[in-house]
Amino acid sequence: MANPSLLILPGDGIGPEVMTEVKRIIDWFGAKRDLTFDVSEDLVGGAAYDKHGVPLSDETMAKAQEVDAVLLGAVGGPAYDNLDFSVKPERGLLRLRKEMDLFANLRPAQCFDALADFSSLKKDIVAGLDIMIVRELTSGVYFGEPRGIHTEDNMRVGVNTQRYTEAEIERGARAAFELAMKRDKKLCSMEKANVMESGILWRDVVTEVHADYPEVALSHMYADNGAMQLVRAPKQFDVIYTDNLFGDILSDCAAMLTGSLGMLPSASLGLPMANGRPKAMYEPVHGSAPDITGQGKANPIACILSFAMALRYSFDQGAEADRLEAAIEKVLADGARTADLMGPEGGTPLSTTQMGDVILGALDASL
Ligand code: IPM
Ligand code: MG
Numbered sequence: 001m002a003n004p005s006l007l008i009l010p011g012d013g014i015g016p017e018v019m020t021e022v023k024r025i026i027d028w029f030g031a032k033r034d035l036t037f038d039v040s041e042d043l044v045g046g047a048a049y050d051k052h053g054v055p056l057s058d059e060t061m062a063k064a065q066e067v068d069a070v071l072l073g074a075v076g077g078p079a080y081d082n083l084d085f086s087v088k089p090e091r092g093l094l095r096l097r098k099e100m101d102l103f104a105n106l107r108p109a110q111c112f113d114a115l116a117d118f119s120s121l122k123k124d125i126v127a128g129l130d131i132m133i134v135r136e137l138t139s140g141v142y143f144g145e146p147r148g149i150h151t152e153d154n155m156r157v158g159v160n161t162q163r164y165t166e167a168e169i170e171r172g173a174r175a176a177f178e179l180a181m182k183r184d185k186k187l188c189s190m191e192k193a194n195v196m197e198s199g200i201l202w203r204d205v206v207t208e209v210h211a212d213y214p215e216v217a218l219s220h221m222y223a224d225n226g227a228m229q230l231v232r233a234p235k236q237f238d239v240i241y242t243d244n245l246f247g248d249i250l251s252d253c254a255a256m257l258t259g260s261l262g263m264l265p266s267a268s269l270g271l272p273m274a275n276g277r278p279k280a281m282y283e284p285v286h287g288s289a290p291d292i293t294g295q296g297k298a299n300p301i302a303c304i305l306s307f308a309m310a311l312r313y314s315f316d317q318g319a320e321a322d323r324l325e326a327a328i329e330k331v332l333a334d335g336a337r338t339a340d341l342m343g344p345e346g347g348t349p350l351s352t353t354q355m356g357d358v359i360l361g362a363l364d365a366s367l
Contacts, residue, residue, distance in 0.1 A: 002038070003036045003037055003038045004037055004038070004068040004069070004277075004314070004315055005037065005038040005039075005040070005066070005067040005068045005069075006026070006037045006038070006039045006040070006067060006068065006069055006070075006071060006310075007039075007040050007041070007042060007063055007064055007067040007069075007070045007071070008022075008023070008039060008040070008041045008042075008070075008071050009041075009042055009043070009044040009060070009064075009070060009071070009072045009073065010041070010044075010047075010072075010073040011043075011044045011045040011046075011047060011072060011073040011074050011075045011089075011288065012045045012046040012047055012073075012074060012075050012076055012077045012080075012089060012288045013073075013074050013076065013077050013287070013288025013289050013290050013293045014073070014074060014286075014288060014289045014292060014293050014298035014352075015045075015072075015073020015074035015075070015288055016073060017293075017294075017296065017298050017300070017352050018073060018074075018284065018298050018299075018300040018302070018303040018304075018352065019071070019073045019303060020300075020352075020353075020356075021300035021303070021304060021352060021353070021355065021356035021359075022071065022300065022303050022304055022306075022307050023039070024356055024360060025304055025307060025324065025356070025359065025360070025363075026039060026307065028360055028363055029311075029320065032363070032364075032367060033320060035315075035317065035320060040063065040067070042059075042060045042063060043057075043060065044056055044060065044072060044075055044089075044092045044093065044096070045074075045075030045076060045080075045089035045090075045092050045093065045288075046075065046076065046077050046079060046080040046089045048060065048092055049080065049083065049087055049089065049092075053087070054087055054092075055075070055087055055088065055089050055090075055091050055092030055093075055095075056091070056092035056093075056095050056096065061095065061096070061099060064096055064099075064100060064281075065099070065100065065279075068273075068275070068277055068280075068314055068315070069277075069280045069281070069282060069310050069314040069315075070096065070100075070280070070281040070282070071281075071282050071283070071303075071306065071307060071310065072093070072096070072281055072282070072283040073283070073284070073288075073303060074283070074284065074286065074287050074288035074289070075089040075090060075092055075093050075287075075288060076088075076089040076090060076287060076288045076290075077089070077288050077290045077293070078290050089288075094142065094143075096281060097137050097138055097268060097281070098138055098143060100268075100270055100279045100281065101138055101270045101271060101279065102137055102138060102268035102269060102270045102279060102280070102281055103136060103137055103138045103139075103168065103171055103172055103175075103269075103270060104134055104136075104137065104171075104172055104175035104176075104268070104269045104270075105133075105134065105135040105136070105137040105247065105266060105267070105268045105269075106132060106133075106134055106175075106179070106266060106267040106268075106269065106309070106313075107132070107133040107134075107135060107247075107251040107254070107255070107264065107266045107285060108130070108131070108132045108133075108264070108265065108266075108309075109129065109130075109131050109132075109133065109234075109251070109254035109255055109257060109258050109264060110129065110130045110131075110258060111126045111127060111128065111129035111130070111257065111258045111259065112258070112259075112263070112328075112329055112332050113127065113128075113329075113333070114329070114332040114333045114335075115258065115259040115260070115263070115332060115341065116259070117259075117343060118259030118260060118341060118343065119256075119257055119258065119259045120256065120257075121231065121234075121257060125233065125234065125235070126234065126235075126257050126258065126259075128235070129234055129235055129257060129258065131234060131235075131237045131238060131239070131240065131254060132179055132183065132238070132239045132240070133239075133240045133242065133247060133250060133251045133254055134172060134175055134176040134179065134239060134240065134241045134242075134247075135242060135243070135244060135246075135247025135248065135250075135251060136164075136168065136169070136172040136241075136242070136243050136244050136247065137244060137247075137268055138168070138244075139163065139164055139165075139168045139243075139244060140162055140163070140164060140198075140243045140244035140245055141160050141161065141162040141163075141243075141244065141245050142244045142245065143244075144160060144161030144162055144163035145161055145163070146159055146161055147159055147160045147161060162196060162198050162243075162245075163198065164198045164201060164202065164243065166201065166205045169201065169202050169205040169206065170205050170208075170209055172241065173189070173205060173206045173209040173241060174209060174212075175269065176189075176239055176241035177209060177210070177212070177213040177216055179239050180213070180216045180238060180239040181213060181215065181216060183238050183239060184238040185215055185216045185217060185238070186216065186217050186219075186237070186238035186239065187213075187216050187217070187218050187219070187238070187239045187240075187241060188218075188219045188220070188221055188226070188237055188238075188239070188240050188241070189202065189203065189206040189218065189219070189220050189221070189240075189241045189242070190220075190221050190222070190223040190226040190240060190241070190242040190246055190250065191203060191220075191222070191223060191242065191243065191246070192222055192223055192224070192246075193220070193222070194222055198243075202243065203220050206218070206220070206241065207220075223242060223246040223250065226240070226242070226246075226250060227249070227250060227253055230250065230253050230254055230257065231253065231257070234254065234257050240254075251266075251285060252285070255285050259341065260299065260340045260341055261285060261286040261302070261340075262284075262286055262298070262299030262301060262302055262338065262340040262341070263299070263301050263302055263305070264284065264285040264286070264302050264305075265282065265283075265284055265285070265302050265303070265304075265305035265306035265308065265309050266282065266283055266284070266285050266306060266309070267280065267281075267282050267306070267309040267310070267313050268280065268281045268282070268283070269313060277314050277315075278313065278314065280310065280313060280314045282306040282307065282309050282310045282314075283303075283306055284302030284303045284305075284306055285302060286302050292339075296351040296352050296353065297338065297339045297340075297349070297351065297352065298338070298352045299338035299339075299340050299341065299352070299355065300338075300352050300355055300356055300359075301328055301338075301355065301359075304324070304328065304356075304359065305324075305325065305328065307324070308321045308324040308325050309321070311324065323363065323366050324363070326362075326366065327359050327362035327363045327365075327366055328359060328362075330362045330365075331355075331358045331359055331361075331362050334358075336350055336355060336358045337349055337350060338350050338351075338352065338355050
């Protein structure tokens with residue numbers, strides 16, 4: 001059988017730096033675990049704009065549709081802030097999500113024991129935290145029409161539309177219930193049914209899907225209360241299912257509970273392809289971090305954990321994903337820290353490459 005294929009899109013800012021470490025991890029699995037991928041690389045975001053004048057070329061889009069999984073670094077940066085909206089780096093990312101139809105965005109927020117002190121919350125509130133946010137990723141206000149800025153009576157008006165069909169709500173809900181079945185069998189759905197009709201529909205449809213998953217305990221929460229509960233008592237949650245915009249906000253909030261945005265991976269999954277694998281893209285939740293770009297300071301762990309999610313969700317290599325996650329847990333327990341993970345007691349942080357080195361060492365030790 002042909003090797004599984006991976007398209008790597010390092011993107012902008014720290015994207016290329018963290019992706020360099022992921023490539024070393026990929027090579028390790030080829031050399032030591034006989035798990036070889038056909039890897040190709042291309043441009044997205046500002047990097048693609050610089051070369052092609054668009055944040056994602058049609059050729060790259062076509063490649064993304066063909067491979068078994070896409071790994072993306074980050075997009076955006078101050079150099080691109082003043083570009084026309086239609087060619088901003090983020091449009092490249094949104095085009096990938098939309099055209100690959102990656103409707104289920106899995107954003108785990110897990111607190112590593114070694115990092116419980118780094119949270120802005122008290123240690124006992126976050127220690128052992130393990131939640132999964134399932135964010136609907138291809139619809140809602142991110143894509144709804146009408147949209148735009150127009151003029152009415154000499155006044156500019158900005159318009160975006162929150163629009164969800166029941167089919168869109170349902171397929172994401174199924175993904176969330178399936179995950180809940182493999183975890184603690186608890187699902188909390190978040191919307192604003194108190195003010196939005198799309199929220200009323202959301203609640204109805206999720207309740208209907210629940211009939212197929214009677215073992216899962218379903219609850220509903222208004223998203224604002226959800227944000228409050230996430231910082232008050234995050235361990236009450238197992239799986240959270242929410243829309244595109246609330247999911248964007250709640251996942252940043254959940255991510256920070258764990259101590260650093262530099263730790264959080266994500267998977268964006270779509271429908272199964274002919275080979276049975278889901279259409280998939282994996283990316284760290286952190287952005288391009290222009291303030292530290294090029295300094296070798298970035299934490300590569302979120303991006304490496306995103307590859308672990310690829311092993312698990314695209315390649316059916318759960319045991320190898322466990323191995324990689326355990327290697328990361330080990331180096332953190334041993335005190336390995338990039339700059340974002342330095343506590344008040346100080347010390348010398350590891351560079352991006354040095355963090356890659358110690359993780360590779362832990363992988364070797366796992367054999
Ligand atoms: C995310 C990001 C993106 C989003 C941006 C970069 C378009 O914030 O993946 O959470 O808003 O979805
Ligand atoms: Mg975001």
